Each structure stands twice: as structure tokens, then as C-alpha cells.
Amino acid sequence: MLSRLLCLSCLVSCLLAAMASAHDKPNIIVIMADDMGYGDVSCYGATELSTPNIDKLASEGMRFTSGYCSASTCTPTRYSLLTGNYAFRTKGTGIAPPNAPAIIKPGTETIASLLKKADYQTAVIGKWHLGLGGDNGPDWNGQLNPGPLEIGFDTCFLLPTTNDRVPQVYVKDHKVLNLDPKDPLWVGNKKPSEDHPTGITHRDTLKMDWSHGHNSTIHNGISRIGFYTGGHAARFRDEDLADKWVEKSVEFIEANKEKPFFLFFSSHDLHVPRIPHERFQGKTNLGFRGDSIIQLDWCVGELMKTVDRLNLSEDTMIVFCSDNGPVMDDGYKDFALEKLGNHKAAGPYSGGKYSVYEGGTRTPFITRWKGHIPSGVSDEMVCTIDLAASFASMVEVELPAEACIDSFNVSAALLGEMNAKGREHLIQQDNGSSGTFGLRVGDWKLQRHSRKSSRNRIVEQQLANTKVPEFQLFNLAKDPAEKNNVIEKYPEVAEAMKQKLNIQIVAGRSRFDE
Ligand code: NG6
Numbered sequence: 001m002l003s004r005l006l007c008l009s010c011l012v013s014c015l016l017a018a019m020a021s022a023h024d025k026p027n028i029i030v031i032m033a034d035d036m037g038y039g040d041v042s043c044y045g046a047t048e049l050s051t052p053n054i055d056k057l058a059s060e061g062m063r064f065t066s067g068y069c070s071a072s073t074c075t076p077t078r079y080s081l082l083t084g085n086y087a088f089r090t091k092g093t094g095i096a097p098p099n100a101p102a103i104i105k106p107g108t109e110t111i112a113s114l115l116k117k118a119d120y121q122t123a124v125i126g127k128w129h130l131g132l133g134g135d136n137g138p139d140w141n142g143q144l145n146p147g148p149l150e151i152g153f154d155t156c157f158l159l160p161t162t163n164d165r166v167p168q169v170y171v172k173d174h175k176v177l178n179l180d181p182k183d184p185l186w187v188g189n190k191k192p193s194e195d196h197p198t199g200i201t202h203r204d205t206l207k208m209d210w211s212h213g214h215n216s217t218i219h220n221g222i223s224r225i226g227f228y229t230g231g232h233a234a235r236f237r238d239e240d241l242a243d244k245w246v247e248k249s250v251e252f253i254e255a256n257k258e259k260p261f262f263l264f265f266s267s268h269d270l271h272v273p274r275i276p277h278e279r280f281q282g283k284t285n286l287g288f289r290g291d292s293i294i295q296l297d298w299c300v301g302e303l304m305k306t307v308d309r310l311n312l313s314e315d316t317m318i319v320f321c322s323d324n325g326p327v328m329d330d331g332y333k334d335f336a337l338e339k340l341g342n343h344k345a346a347g348p349y350s351g352g353k354y355s356v357y358e359g360g361t362r363t364p365f366i367t368r369w370k371g372h373i374p375s376g377v378s379d380e381m382v383c384t385i386d387l388a389a390s391f392a393s394m395v396e397v398e399l400p401a402e403a404c405i406d407s408f409n410v411s412a413a414l415l416g417e418m419n420a421k422g423r424e425h426l427i428q429q430d431n432g433s434s435g436t437f438g439l440r441v442g443d444w445k446l447q448r449h450s451r452k453s454s455r456n457r458i459v460e461q462q463l464a465n466t467k468v469p470e471f472q473l474f475n476l477a478k479d480p481a482e483k484n485n486v487i488e489k490y491p492e493v494a495e496a497m498k499q500k501l502n503i504q505i506v507a508g509r510s511r512f513d514e
């Protein structure tokens with residue numbers, strides 16, 4: 001009798017342990033939009049289009065009003081998301097050119113390598129834009145190594161850069177998919193021959209005209225940044241990208257439904273060239289930029305459906321975020337600005353992509369984990385850079401002191417726990433390591449505009465349509481649009497903020513205490 005009882009209690013405790021570990025180790029899907037602003041989805045106030053799937057995600061989870069990415073361009077935000085380090089600390093983390101080598105070196109701790117320590121199956125599907133290959137860059141016809149597989153991902157299915165850059169091929173693990181060795185792929189930044197058609201020589205044949213840059217090699221009627229030849233069997237159509245990301249993600253989720261998995265779903269929507277699938281074209285009055293938002297919303301819906309169909313909704317945490325704020329004309333004449341109407345892509349904020357105004361980095365940010373995250377709205381400050389430390393904590397993997405040096409464990413806030421705190425301060429950067437920064441602490445926001453980088457100063461001046469001083473101070477609670485510089489009224493606040501920014505830059509890290 002006693003031994004039976006013991007057996008039974010053993011069974012119960014095993015079951016409880018199994019339940020606890022299922023709870024502790026949710027599947028994780030991070031959906032990152034590209035160039036999506038705070039006001040681009042209806043649950044964040046958009047009225048000129050409707051995003052029912054993203055809205056559903058928000059209504060079933062936590063919608064953050066102070067959710068950020070760490071930079072206002074793609075490569076540095078993605079670098080920080082994966083490594084948990086501010087990108088400005090490392091040279092070469094600005095927007096990556098077509099032939100960039102792998103920016104995150106093998107051996108660097110990343111979200112994926114941390115989750116691997118907790119036995120996760122890990123995948124990145126979609127836009128990469130963090131370089132591939134050793135110091136000489138990608139060997140397009142050989143092994144594309146190192147890449148995601150050398151920093152903790154078990155598998156990858158990628159658009160190697162952004163789709164306005166060459167080449168238009170998929171990379172599966174270490175290889176260009178469907179590459180015919182008899183038709184090798186060449187990628188470069190010089191015109192390969194006199195008669196090579198470009199967006200300049202064959203402008204009248206283009207299906208979407210360019211407005212600046214983007215006038216080199218033509219593929220699918222669109223001229224791009226950079227040149228390439230060959231690899232014809234491997235080339236894709238822009239219209240099919242979103243379908244491909246969904247197809248490959250569904251395959252990955254199905255194959256791993258029994259074990260914990262981490263999927264980084266890295267959408268290309270709504271980056272230029274905005275060429276949504278034909279079935280989404282014309283779905284909004286906002287042109288292809290709006291239609292691309294609808295396409296992304298469809299992708300989110302497909303991922304949610306898959307998770308539901310496999311009965312994984314209560315075992316899967318989904319995070320929705322963006323890599324930088326909005327931009328209208330980013331090099332192609334897709335009439336995003338002309339068709340904007342009343343749409344406010346950055347919501348109440350100023351600036352957007354390339355900017356340290358709030359519009360550059362304050363973006364939609366949603367977490368959903370059915371049965372675990374209550375539905376609601378959170379004003380706590382969280383950032384994509386915090387996902388590494390937060391996930392590590394959730395799955396009880398120790399964070400090495402030298403890794404993820406700017407990533408804070410805000411898991412309690414992400415999980416919507418009562419009275420949970422987000423981060424207290426956040427440095428916002430533009431592209432690369434120009435020295436132009438935003439620092440938010442509570443309601444205060446300091447902007448420091450580098451005097452070194454004239455390009456940045458020009459961009460900021462255009463955005464603000466005024467001469468931007470080196471330092472500006474704003475009270476975001478009273479002035480979310482950062483229009484009223486109060487630095488002269490609050491000199492001591494500004495001084496403390498300047499010092500705080502300096503200390504964090506000079507110290508070389510901002511996570512000390514965990
Ligand atoms: C810029 C491109 C822009 C876009 C951006 C990267 C020009 C004139 N502009 O240099 O079109 O590709 O880089 O965007 O070429 S990001 O979202 O991937 O950072």
C-alpha cells in the first residue's frame with residue numbers, strides 16, 4: 001500500500017514537474033516588422049487601414065506603449081536584438097552592404113545560443129541583413145559560413161540583405177538555394193560589363209521607378225543597390241517573399257511542435273521595394289506601403305493559426321516588434337507619401353527611420369502567451385535589446401557577465417506581471433556609431449546630435465525643419481512630439497542626463513547588476 005502511494009505521489013510530482021517545465025519553457029516566436037512605425041497598425045491608432053490579426057494578438061496579450069527597438073535603422077537593431085549589446089559599441093554595425101561579412105562573430109552569445117542551452121530548436125526565417133561569410137565576405141557559390149548557424153541557430157532560411165540590395169536569392173543554412181553551378185552567382189559594387197542593364201540605362205523598362213540610389217542591376221523589373229549576374233535559377237520574385245516566410249515557418253513549427261522552439265520571423269514588410277503579392281495589391285488606399293502592412297498582418301494571422309491548429313497557443317509566447325520607425329520615400333517611387341492621407345505612420349511621434357526622435361525607435365511592441373500573459377496595456381519601457389536577457393531568465397539559463405551587456409531582464413514586464421518594472425533608461429541610436437543619440441529616462445528625453453556627422457545633422461534638420469542644437473531636452477509626458485526643447489528651463493536635468501549618457505558610453509556596458 002505504502003509503496004503504491006509512494007509511486008502515485010512520484011507520478012504526481014513528475015507530472016507537476018513536466019507541467020512546470022512546459023510552463024517555464026514556452027516556444028518563442030519573435031515577429032519583427034521592417035520599417036513599421038508606432039501608428040502603422042490599427043491597435044496603435046491607425047484609422048486608414050485595419051490590421052485584424054495584429055490587433056487580435058494585442059487584445060489577447062500585452063500591448064506596450066513604450067516598446068522600442070534600439071536603433072532607427074535595421075542592421076544595428078538586429079545586431080542588438082540578437083546580441084543584447086548596443087550596436088554603437090561595435091564598429092561595422094551600420095546598414096550592411098550586399099557583400100558584408102558576418103557582423104556577429106562566431107562565439108558571440110546571442111538569443112539563439114542562450115536558448116540552445118535550454119534545449120531549444122532555433123531558426124531564423126526571413127530578412128538577415130547582418131552579413132555572411134568570413135572577412136572576405138560571402139562566397140555566394142560555396143559555403144556561406146559563418147552566418148546564423150555559427151551563432152546559435154540550428155537552421156536558417158534567409159533573404160541575405162534587404163531586398164533593395166542584391167542578390168534576390170534565398171539562403172538555406174550554408175548555401176544559396178537552387179543555385180545551378182553552371183550559372184554562378186557574382187555580386188559586386190562595380191558594373192560588371194559595359195552593356196549590363198541598369199536602372200539608369202533601362203529606366204523605361206522598370207515596373208517601379210527609383211527616386212534615389214537603387215539604380216544598379218535590374219531584377220523582376222526593379223533596379224537595386226549593387227550589381228549581380230548569374231544565379232538565375234535561384235532568383236525569387238519580390239511578390240512571393242511573404243508567402244515563402246510563412247511556408248518555411250509553418251514547416252519549422254510543425255517539425256518542432258514536440259520540443260521547445262525559437263523562431264525569429266524576420267519579415268521584409270514594409271521595407272522598400274514594397275512589392276506585396278498580387279492578392280494584397282490595392283487592398284488599402286495608401287498604396288503599396290499600406291498593402292504591405294496588410295500582407296504582414298496576414299503573415300501574423302497565419303502564424304497564430306498554425307500555433308492554434310497545433311494546440312500550442314498556451315505553450316507559445318509571441319513577441320511582435322519592429323526594427324525601426326517609418327519612412328515614406330526610401331528610394332522608390334511607390335507614392336507612399338502622396339497616398340498617405342490622414343495616416344500617421346509614427347503615431348503622435350516625430351521623426352522616423354534614421355532619426356533619434358521617438359518616431360525612429362518607438363514602435364509597436366506586443367507580447368502574447370495565452371493563459372500566461374493577461375490581456376492589457378503596459379506603459380513600462382521595454383526594448384528589443386532586452387529580449388536576450390529576458391528570455392534567458394525565463395528559461396533559467398545563466399547570462400555570462402561578459403555577454404548581453406546592455407540587455408535587461410524585463411521578463412516580468414513582458415509577461416504582464418502586476419507592478420512589474422521595465423527598464424529605467426534607454427539609449428536610442430541612429431545608424432552606425434555616428435555619436436548621435438537619444439536617452440530616455442522616465443519622462444525625460446535628451447537628444448545629443450553629433451557635430452561629427454554632417455549627414456545625420458542634415459537628416460535631423462530636415463525632419464525637424466529647423467536647426468537642431470547639439471543638445472535638446474524634452475518632457476515626453478507633456479510633449480511626445482519633441483517639439484518644445486526645455487533645456488534652458490531645466491539645466492540641471494539636462495546636465496544629469498548628459499552625464500548619464502556619457503557614463504554609459506564610456507563604461508562600455510550598461511548591465512552591471514544582474
Ligand atoms: C539606405 C538606403 C535605403 C535603405 C536603407 C537600409 C539609399 C539611398 N538608401 O542606404 O533605401 O535600404 O539603407 O534600410 O540607398 S534598413 O531598414 O535595412 O536599415
Ligand code: CA
Nearest residue numbers: 034035074323
Ligand atoms: Ca528596417
